[in-house]
Amino acid sequence: MTHHPLLPADDAFAERLRARLPDGTLEPARPGQLEEPRGRWRGVAQWSARPRTVDEVATILRACTKARVPVIPYGGGTGLVGGQIASDGPAPLLLSTERMAAIRAVRPEENTAIVEAGAILADIQAAARGVDRLFPLSLASEGSARIGGLLSTNAGGVNVLRYGNARDLVLGLQAVLPDGSVWHGLKRLRKDNTGYDLRHLLLGAEGTLGVITAAVLKLSARPASTGTALLIVPDPKAALALLALARDQVGEGISAFEIMHRMGLDFLRETLPEVRQPWSEPPEWCVLIELGLGRGLNPVEALETLFVEATEAGLTNDGLIAQSEAQSAEFWALRERIPEANRQVGAISSHDIAVPLGAIPDFIEQAGPALAALGRFRINCFGHLGDGNLHYNVFPMPGETRSDHEDRRDAIKTCVHDLVHSFDGSVSAEHGIGRLKVSDLEKYGDPTKLAAMRAIKAALDPAGIMNPGAVLRA
Amino acid sequence: MTHHPLLPADDAFAERLRARLPDGTLEPARPGQLEEPRGRWRGVAQWSARPRTVDEVATILRACTKARVPVIPYGGGTGLVGGQIASDGPAPLLLSTERMAAIRAVRPEENTAIVEAGAILADIQAAARGVDRLFPLSLASEGSARIGGLLSTNAGGVNVLRYGNARDLVLGLQAVLPDGSVWHGLKRLRKDNTGYDLRHLLLGAEGTLGVITAAVLKLSARPASTGTALLIVPDPKAALALLALARDQVGEGISAFEIMHRMGLDFLRETLPEVRQPWSEPPEWCVLIELGLGRGLNPVEALETLFVEATEAGLTNDGLIAQSEAQSAEFWALRERIPEANRQVGAISSHDIAVPLGAIPDFIEQAGPALAALGRFRINCFGHLGDGNLHYNVFPMPGETRSDHEDRRDAIKTCVHDLVHSFDGSVSAEHGIGRLKVSDLEKYGDPTKLAAMRAIKAALDPAGIMNPGAVLRA
Structure with a gap:
């Protein structure tokens, strides 16, 4: 990708960069920043920058491009494909967004929130809830994942069915490109047809094209009431038919539709016996359904109707409908703690x-x-x-x-x-691709798309400093 | 943008290209293809190609890149900013999608449809309706606009509020890049985090980066019932408060929320007296609300409740709720025929x-x-x-x-x-930008975004053959 080799972010580079940034911005990389959740890689970074402003991010990227030093934008460190960690090659500078974590504005009348890249997902969810709105992105690591990383990896989670992927929840972005230029794109518009969609190019690029520093997020109305059911299904085909039946019944009201195989419940029993299970004998397959409905509708009644119709159609023969929030939380705990049980096994x-x-x-x-x-x-x-x-x-x-x-x-x-x-x-x-799936992308990806990706990378990051080795081979 | 000047698609070029394509693919440009709806420009194209397959599109683009001949992808010709017409410069080859108009598959169980670029929007809507689904893109020119153009311009319309812009309705794309390489991206997936989102780059690029040849579209559940109301509001601020009230009440159930000033109704009266108006004296401002609700809810009742609450809050003092589909169509005719009245004035x-x-x-x-x-x-x-x-x-x-x-x-x-x-x-x-708003984009657009757009254009279309002069200055 690059004509000249990259050089490490070593002490000498850190010394030169330090002079251009406020005191305390540069620090040695912390041990936690050199690990990742799956324990597969150990990072080689020596230095971490903790800018407070978009201008400081610009200063850092300009310096890195000039010195041909690699940079890894670093959020909550929760990525599962090694996108945040380089275990070989010249030591990258980590650019941590931890000190750019403000939720700048929440506007319920517009259904928008303006947040900085380092804001923790759970904090954004809470800020939305505080004005009776919903920020629907929701996943296991929401207590530590930062929005910049979630957007850069186009995170998914449990509410995609209804609200879309992370990229679908963004109206505008502010970002710094590799040359240090700043894109001021924090538009609060639902419609803006003025040129190529740079937003969607940076969303999901995993920090290989620039650094997202702030975003305008789309909020949604909070459903007036929610209901949760756990239904036993004979097989995945029946689960799909049940989904279609539920859609016919409540349209967009289905917030989540998760499937679980018996093995997950067995693993829970084996490794996390404190997680309460509703059945003495786990079913082969079950689905967890969450409805979120508007005023005038009762989700428990809707789930009861669904259960009756599904039973008549042979799509389920047993199930539970949560009668309280506590019970709903119990059902969700089954689904949400499976990854933990998996790690233990x-x-x-x-x-x-x-x-x-x-x-x-x-x-x-x-x-x-x-x-x-x-x-x-x-x-x-x-x-x-x-x-x-x-x-x-x-x-x-x-x-x-x-x-x-x-x-x-x-x-x-x-x-x-x-x-x-x-x-x-x-x-x-x-x-995402990170470093784990680069060869999968090369093997299974469309060659024309890959060639286009490489051309775009070379056009926007000609020195190849942005997260080299992630997504595309360095 | 280009190092070498572009050359016209003249008779000699057409003769050479003809030999590589099936008989009847090339024809002289038709007069209608050299006009546009606002009557501002006249096209200089002499030749039009009507490929039947993606391979023929690839042959055409390869030949044009090699000969440095400009190409304009041509759909229904309904664009309002001159993106489909070049009124000066070397004569472009028009690449019409009219013979690639198949609706290849409609899968209600997946909520997807696979369509070729030339498919007419109204035909796609009808195909979705035929399997009890909704393709929500809807706008005045739907009877002649082709999906390839609608996607390339990221069209909007009346249902964006609920279902998003055209770009939000696409799961996958097949496209030909300027060098003739084909991106086989007709994925029917809701989640696919494998690399840069080339899809969103082509969507809204107005044919300046390649030619969209087919798409996987997202269908939605059809609301069980719809209701339409026309409410008089004192001013735009009250209209916004009414929107918020309606959102609190029916959440995502609002399919459209349109505002009209008295002038539009005056123009209708003046130029299209056959359009029936509900009021003898047009109100200063009114809003057209459409609800589409799921089973178990009555939209007419919901509109009545909204009207009562809005009246109490001082947000409306008069209004009409359609009691039949015919009446709903009458309300919509007011909104939909305003552009026609505008043209006459x-x-x-x-x-x-x-x-x-x-x-x-x-x-x-x-x-x-x-x-x-x-x-x-x-x-x-x-x-x-x-x-x-x-x-x-x-x-x-x-x-x-x-x-x-x-x-x-x-x-x-x-x-x-x-x-x-x-x-x-x-x-x-x-x-969109087309040719009408190129200087607006230069004036109001973010300089970093513009520079990135130019870099991307140069990377994917180094010869500058794709719709030159649209979006970016040639």
Whole structure:
């Protein structure tokens, strides 16, 4: 990508940069910044910058471009594909957004919020709730994930079905491009057809084209009331038919539609016995449905009607409808703590995949036997059924550990991803490419799209300083 | 932008290209293809290509890049900013999508449709309706506008409030880039985080980066029932408060929220007396509200409740709720035929603008006096209030014509656009830049964004053949 090699952000560089920034902006990288949630890589960064303003970000990027020093924009560090960590190559400068964390304005009358990149997702959710609005982005790491990273990775989560991905929740952006120029794009407009959509180019670019420093977020009306149900379904096909039935009934009122396989409940029982389970014998498949309805509608009644109709159609034979917020929280705990149970069991290979909705049953039916040809494994398949997004994770049998299968990991991953690809699916539905999936993108991505991506990267970041090695091979 | 000048698509070029395409693909440009709806420009194109397949489109673009011949992708020809017409410079080849008009698949169980670029919007709407789904893009030219053009211009229309702009209705794209390479991106996925979003870059690029040849569109559930009301409001501020009240009441159930000033109804009376009006004396301001609600809710009752609450809050003092589909169609005819009445009266200058919702009352209050300083005019202000998108059009006084004000047009436009800009608004909310607003983009656009756009254009279309002069100066 670059004509000249990149140089490390070493002490000498830090010394020169320090002179141009307020005291305390540069500090040695903290140990936590050199780790990532899956424990796969260790970062080589030595220095971290903590700018307070967009102008300081511009100063940093200008200096890095001039010195050909790599930069990794750093948010909450919760990414699952190594986009925030470089484990080899010249030491990058970490550009942490932690001191740009203000929620600058929340305007309920416009349904907008202006936030800085370092704002924590849970704080933004709370600020919206405080003015009786909803910021619908919601995912397991919301207590520590920062909005700049969530937008740069186009995060997904449990409410995508109704409200879209992170990119769909953004009206405007402020960002610094690699040359240090600032794009002042904090527009609070629902319609603005003035040229190429630079916003959507930076959203999901994983910090490889510039640094998002602030955003105008779209808020939504808070549903007047919500209802949660946990329904047992005979198989994924029935779960899809149940989703269609629910859509016919309440239209856009379905906020979440999650599927869980028995294995997830077994893992919970095994590793987190304090999580209360509603059934003594976990069902093979169940779905978690959340409705959020407007005034004049009763979600519990709507779920009861859905249950009756679904039973008549043979789509469910048992289920629970939460009768209180506490019970709803109990149902959600099942879904939300599965990733924690997974980590304790220790996956050999995890897959964040999407296939067209109609292809889900066939995918699940074919993936099991395909993997069985490689060995004996336990499979925990769960996720955002309404979005066609499954977390399809492969675990060792009881008594074995992931390290017993190190040599099979690549074959397992290839097996799953090849099958996903054959269904015209995605090998990264919501986690992004980072460094983990660069070769997957090269293998499964469309060559014309890849060539266009490389041309865009070279055009906007000719020195190749922005998060080199993430998304595109450096 | 280009190092070498472009050459015309003349008879000699057409002769060479003809040999590589099936018989009948190339034909002389038709007179209709050299005109545009506002009658401002006449095209200089001599030849038009009508490919049937994506491979033929690729052949054409490869030949044009090699010969440095400009190409204009041509859909329904309904664009309002001259994006489809070059009135000077070397004659472009028109690439008409008229023979790639198939609706390839409609999948109600997935809420997707796969359509070719030449499909007419009304046909797509009908295909969705045929399987009890909704394709929500809806605008005045839907009977002739083709989806490729609608997506390339990121069209807006009356349902943006609820369903988003055209770009929000697309899951995947197939497109040909200027070098003739084909991006096979017809993914039917709600989540796909694999690299830069090339889709959103082509959507809204107005044919300057490549040719969209097919798309996967997102369908929605059809509301179980709809209701329409026409309410008189004292002023735009009350209209906004009414919108907020309606949102509190029915959440996402508001499909459209349009505002109309008396002038539009006066123009209808003057030029289209057959359009039936509900009031003998048109109100100063009124809003057209459409609700689309799910099962179990009655939109007429919801509108009645809204009317009672709005009356108590002083936000309306009179109004009509449609009691039949025929009456609803009558209300909509008022809104939809205003553009036709405008054309008959003949605007001096039309403005498709957006400002943040909260700024609408101030904008309207300040724009009138600002224009009055330039002369005496009639102003017809109407549009998509819920999106902050107003059509703010300036007309001559009775007895005068637009040609009496030719010398003032620029000053009027500048006056309106300067004010919009001061409110952090957009000088092209939904119509795009085309050739009409290139200098506006240069004047009001963010310089960093413009530089990035130019870099992207140069990277993807180094020969500068794609719709040169549209969006960016050639």
